[in-house]
Amino acid sequence: MIVVDTHALIWHVSRPGELSRTARATLIAADTIGIPAMTLWEIALLVSRRRVLPELVDLAVWFDDVFQIPGTVLLPLSPTIAIRAATLAFLRDPADCLIVATALEHHAPLVTKDDRIRRANVVETIW
Secondary structure, eight states, X not given: OEEEOHHHHXXXXXXXXXXXXXXXXXXXXXXXXXXXXXXXXXXXXHHHTTSSOTTOSOHHHHHHHHTTSTTEEEEOOOHHHHHHHHTTGGGOOHHHHHHHHHHHHTTOOEEOOOHHHHHHTSSOEEO
């Protein structure tokens, strides 16, 4: 399994040209793509603020399409993930803390372009 960060999921589904060659190849080859629950919230928030996918008419349909991708699974927010995320406060962004904690909980690398996450070196990253 690999876990996908918010921007990487958006790009994988709607703008694959934005992904690095390595990230794109990894997502295509993955048996399982884990999507943290926090990622769905973050996408919904960004769409509501018109910061991503401005052409999107129906976010529920977009989410349904995402989960039709073979091997794509939702990774729920568990108490263990919440507790682990609190130890990652140095990442500053609560969404990032929860996404990284989800990857750590599932012992999976995280596909992300986020420099702060990659430099923190607390989870294996792919970009």
